Amino acid sequence: MTERPFQGSRTTKLQMTRQKIQSGARWLGNMGSELSTIAIPRIRTDVQAPLPRLLSGRVLAATFLAISGFYCFAIGRDRYQASSEFVIKQPMPPGTSAAMVLGTLQSSSVLSSLEDGRYLQVYLESNDIKNAVFPDKEVYLNSYAAASPDLWSGLSADANAQQQLEFFRNQLDVIPQELSGSIVLSTSAFTAVDAYSLNTKLLEQAQRFVNDVNQSISADQQAFAETQVTYAQNRLTEASNALEAFQDRYGQLNPLAEQSAAASFITRLESRLVDLKVEEASLRRQYRDPDAPEVAYVADQVGELERQIKEERQKAVGAGGRDLNRIASQSVRLEGNVSFARESLVSAMRAADNSRMESQRQLKFIVMLSKPQMPQGPDHSWRWKAFLSCIGVLVVVWGVFGFMLAAMRRD
Amino acid sequence: MSRITSSKVFKSVRAFSDRMMLQIRIVLALADMDFALRAEKGFFGVWGVLFEPMALMLTLLALRILVRLKTTDLLNPVIWLVCGVVLLYLFRKVGIKALTGVSKKQKLFFYRRIRPLDTLLASTLIEARIHASVLVLVFLAVSAWSWTFQIDDPALMVVDFILTVCLGLGVGMSALVVGHRIPIVKVLTKFGINRILLWTSGIFYATYTLPGPARPFVTWNPLLHSVELLRHSINTAYPLPGISLQYLAICAFVSVGFGLVFYFSNEALLLSDD
Numbered sequence: 001m002t003e004r005p006f007q008g009s010r011t012t013k014l015q016m017t018r019q020k021i022q023s024g025a026r027w028l029g030n031m032g033s034e035l036s037t038i039a040i041p042r043i044r045t046d047v048q049a050p051l052p053r054l055l056s057g058r059v060l061a062a063t064f065l066a067i068s069g070f071y072c073f074a075i076g077r078d079r080y081q082a083s084s085e086f087v088i089k090q091p092m093p094p095g096t097s098a099a100m101v102l103g104t105l106q107s108s109s110v111l112s113s114l115e116d117g118r119y120l121q122v123y124l125e126s127n128d129i130k131n132a133v134f135p136d137k138e139v140y141l142n143s144y145a146a147a148s149p150d151l152w153s154g155l156s157a158d159a160n161a162q163q164q165l166e167f168f169r170n171q172l173d174v175i176p177q178e179l180s181g182s183i184v185l186s187t188s189a190f191t192a193v194d195a196y197s198l199n200t201k202l203l204e205q206a207q208r209f210v211n212d213v214n215q216s217i218s219a220d221q222q223a224f225a226e227t228q229v230t231y232a233q234n235r236l237t238e239a240s241n242a243l244e245a246f247q248d249r250y251g252q253l254n255p256l257a258e259q260s261a262a263a264s265f266i267t268r269l270e271s272r273l274v275d276l277k278v279e280e281a282s283l284r285r286q287y288r289d290p291d292a293p294e295v296a297y298v299a300d301q302v303g304e305l306e307r308q309i310k311e312e313r314q315k316a317v318g319a320g321g322r323d324l325n326r327i328a329s330q331s332v333r334l335e336g337n338v339s340f341a342r343e344s345l346v347s348a349m350r351a352a353d354n355s356r357m358e359s360q361r362q363l364k365f366i367v368m369l370s371k372p373q374m375p376q377g378p379d380h381s382w383r384w385k386a387f388l389s390c391i392g393v394l395v396v397v398w399g400v401f402g403f404m405l406a407a408m409r410r411d
Numbered sequence: 412m413s414r415i416t417s418s419k420v421f422k423s424v425r426a427f428s429d430r431m432m433l434q435i436r437i438v439l440a441l442a443d444m445d446f447a448l449r450a451e452k453g454f455f456g457v458w459g460v461l462f463e464p465m466a467l468m469l470t471l472l473a474l475r476i477l478v479r480l481k482t483t484d485l486l487n488p489v490i491w492l493v494c495g496v497v498l499l500y501l502f503r504k505v506g507i508k509a510l511t512g513v514s515k516k517q518k519l520f521f522y523r524r525i526r527p528l529d530t531l532l533a534s535t536l537i538e539a540r541i542h543a544s545v546l547v548l549v550f551l552a553v554s555a556w557s558w559t560f561q562i563d564d565p566a567l568m569v570v571d572f573i574l575t576v577c578l579g580l581g582v583g584m585s586a587l588v589v590g591h592r593i594p595i596v597k598v599l600t601k602f603g604i605n606r607i608l609l610w611t612s613g614i615f616y617a618t619y620t621l622p623g624p625a626r627p628f629v630t631w632n633p634l635l636h637s638v639e640l641l642r643h644s645i646n647t648a649y650p651l652p653g654i655s656l657q658y659l660a661i662c663a664f665v666s667v668g669f670g671l672v673f674y675f676s677n678e679a680l681l682l683s684d685d
Contacts, residue, residue: 178485178650179619388566395569400547403540406446407458 061394068390076386077150078378082199083186085370088116088210090363110181116210116364117176117183123209124185124202127161130168133201140164143194144171154190172202182369192375199372210364218359225352232348236341243334250327259324262316266309273305437524441533449537465545468496471614485649486642487557493549494641495614498575501542502634505535505579507605510590510597520682527681528674531583539576567644570656574663575637581666588677613638619650626653633662 090112123129134140144167146154155167173186185202189195280298287295316324450459471492486494509531519525554560562568589596611632618626618639629635636659643649 173647175648178648179652385564385566388569392565392569395573396543396547399540400544403544406443407450407461 057398061398064394065390069387071150071152072383072387072390075149076383077147077153077190079188079190079382080192080195080375080377081186081188081379082192082195082372082375083184083370084199084203084368084372085182085184086203086206086366086368087180087182088113088120088364089367110179112364113181113183114176114178117174117181119213120183120206120209121174121176124172124174124205125169127165129202129205130165132205133198134168137164140168144190147190171198185372187372188379196372196374203366203368203372207366210366214363218363221355221359222352225348225355228348229345229352232341232345236338236345239334239337239341243331243338246330246334256328256331259316259328262312262324266312266316269305269309269312273302273309276302276305433524434529437529438532438536441519441525441529442536445533445537461541461544461548465549467500468493468545468549471496485646487553489553490550490645491617491642492614493546494645495612495638497542497546498572498638498641499608499612499614499634501538501575502579502582502637503605503608504538504542505576506582506586507600507608508534509583509586510600526678527587528584528678531580531587535576535580535583538579539572543572562645563647564644567656568641571637571640571644571659574656574659575634577663577667578633578637578659581663581668581670584670584674585666588673588681591681592677608632608634611635617642617649618654619652623652630654633659636662 090109130140134143141155141157141159141164144155146152146156155164159167171188173184175184175186176182177184185199185206187195187198187202189198276298280295280302283292283295283298284290289295472489519530520527611629612634613629618630618635621629630653636654636656639649639651639654640656640659643651643654
């Protein structure tokens with residue numbers, strides 16, 4: 001090997017090295033045997049460090065690691081974890097379940113459960129649930145109180161409401177699973193019983209949430225449908241009343257038929273008039289005298305017929321007569337109203353019926369995939385995770401911030 | 412037989428720790444030198460070393476906006492993207508670039524203390540710091556912008572990053588020898604492996620969005636496991652179908668073990684050839 005044997009104390013070596021560097025030496029050993037020129041800046045930094053060695057980065061890092069290791073593996077309190085898994089199901093009508101082209105397309109039941117799971121996630125972490133699970137504040141504070149020697153973890157006795165809620169949120173994890181749609185509920189506590197009990201109570205709250213949502217949605221839908229039926233019934237009644245009043249006023253059962261009869265009568269008169277006019281023209285050609293009695297007879301009939309037609313027409317549509325056109329159109333409008341109101345009522349009743357059936361069919365319920373179990377022992381994974389996180393902090397401080405500092409120093 | 416005394420044990424431990432410290436100092440010194448050389452080469456000086464990966468990130472983000480790549484709503488899109496880009500480019504810079512690493516550092520081997528492995532360790536260290544800096548800076552910037560700071564499993568994040576560095580180092584050790592002895596591999600790598608890695612590392616897609624039958628075509632790549640685990644460590648609700656830390660760890664340790672054996676059996680060739 002190229003290394004020289006270990007000689008003398010470390011202080012002597014450092015002094016010799018410092019003297020060499022101060023005298024401007026570019027090599028600290030024999031050429032080819034030591035990492036001289038490259039290592040000089042680093043060695044110089046170490047040798048000429050103004051701060052005492054107790055405050056060097058290495059010592060601080062080692063102290064930090066030692067303290068974190070001591071906390072994580074020696075004085076940190078045991079934590080117990082209980083988990084359960086469930087899915088929020090909604091029965092699907094047959095035939096709508098799966099026309100999936102690709103495997104990635106999630107079925108609607110998965111998406112529905114996932115959506116409900118996200119609502120549930122927010123709901124279970126709310127203050128209302130904290131109060132429902134721990135109605136007695138003292139019990140809550142005692143269950144999670146900090147205990148010696150681990151005074152860091154736990155809830156302090158004088159924690160305010162916000163801190164209590166924050167702590168409560170830290171004790172539970174509600175994770176909807178994107179692929180399966182199931183929801184994993186994990187709870188942690190300082191005793192096995194507390195972890196199990198918290199998980200069970202949260203499951204009860206989840207069940208209540210699903211039921212409440214279902215009931216409120218069903219009730220809203222049903223109430224809306226019934227309002228619509230009442231409204232349609234009222235409208236039908238009003239329209240029928242208006243039609244009856246109209247018919248009572250004009251004393252006719254069917255103005256349209258009457259109008260049709262009048263029109264038919266006028267048409268017959270006009271037809272007769274045409275025949276008489278043809279006959280009159282024929283007689284005028286037969287007789288040289290236009291005042292001949294045969295001609296005058298037919299001409300009188302024509303004149304009378306024209307007057308009669310005019311009178312009949314006036315009587316049917318004129319302002320002073322029966323005004324069959326207006327009455328007929330009014331009648332049509334009123335009858336249309338009645339017909340429309342009747343159809344509205346039918347469709348409103350059908351919708352109400354469907355709503356009732358749908359609300360019964362679409363009731364969601366929680367299917368337990370994995371019930372919570374009483375933890376048989378403490379969960380030690382948090383110790384390793386916390387310790388590795390401390391190492392991560394050191395790595396980031398050294399790797400990133402040290403790197404940035406070096407960059408700034410060089411720049 | 413000579414007796415084993417406590418002073419002998421102490422001396423040998425002391426000698427071993429001194430050698431280790433010297434080795435660490437060599438690697439740190441080489442990393443410093445590498446950093447200084449890079450800083451001189453770049454247009455922006457020292458900061459150019461950081462800006463280069465960030466510029467790449469911005470390009471990919473612009474691409475995402477233009478092409479509307481599908482991301483996920485479980486993570487911020489920028490963080491989602493930076494997880495993939497940082498780990499892939501870290502691996503490429505450490506593992507694949509080692510193919511061309513020996514010839515450039517040949518002058519350093521004048522010092523008998525410095526071996527090719529030291530140069531690789533130094534460049535691994537500097538790349539890990541650069542890419543970790545990019546990751547942390549982008550993460551902090553996005554967290555400050557969105558005013559939410561979320562790392563669900565920091566321990567997994569650290570382990571994942573270290574395993575990825577190990578994976579790159581292991582592949583780099585083998586690549587050091589292979590690239591030196593068989594130059595054609597460099598060309599093949601440039602046109603083949605890089606592209607395969609780019610498309611199978613999950614930079615542009617999340618594994619769980621792939622159809623089930625298509626997943627085995629990408630989950631062979633340990634880098635995909637690394638990228639997805641990093642995303643999962645930020646939000647534990649991020650699903651990991653077919654992804655496991657064990658697979659990544661096995662790949663990393665096997666690659667390091669194989670790389671060490673391969674390297675030490677060919678070290679003389681690396682030093683003797685020009």
